[in-house]
Amino acid sequence: MNTKIIMTLAAVILGTVGIALTFMPDALLNYANMEESETALLLIQILGALYFAFAMLNWMSKGSLIGGIYNRPVAVANMTHFLIGGLALVKVLMSNPNASHLIWVTGVIYAAFAVCFGIILFRHPLAESK
Template identity: 60%
Template sequence: MNTKLIMTLSAIFLLSAGISLTFFPDLILDYLNLNPNQIVVFLLQLLGALYFGFGMLNWMNKGRPIGGIYNRPVAIANLSHFMIAGLALLKGLTSNPELQFTIWVIGIIYILFGFAFGVIFFRHPLNAKS
């Protein structure tokens, strides 16, 4: 599996989510038809900072070997984040199928990244010469 591609794509996904949540929480809440109040906007901005930091972690580690014993903390952090959030999104989407299409797309992305990081975590990285 091409870990550099997975790390780059996840970094771009997380960085764009982090920037969006940090700078445009009001627009996101309006798009989701939710009531924007100060506490929710503040929490979305904090969540954006978390996503941005996690995206930077993935971006900085994209060229390093990952999997097996290499960069194990990065692999398990990504596996935990994407799998737990993906399963929560899957549960929410199956119980509320009328949710917006954007939420469905985000859920699918999370599940795909969760499986990809599961494979990365449990496999030894392939030797570059093989």
């Protein structure tokens, strides 16, 4: 599995979402039909900072050897984030199949990254070159 492509894709997606959450929290709350309050705006901006930080971690690590015992904390953090987020999204989608298309797309992206990072985590990076 080409980890450089996966890390780059994850960095670009998380970075884009992080920037949007940080600089446009009011517009995103309005789009989601959520009440705009100071607390909600603050939490959305903090979430944006978290996404952007994860994007920077992935971007800076994309050229490194990842998998098995190599860069294990990066692989574990990404797999955990995408797995837990994906499970939460699946739970919402199972209870509400008529959810927004945005939720469906996000769920598919999270599930795909969870599988990819799970493979990266448990497969030795040099095993694919044999």
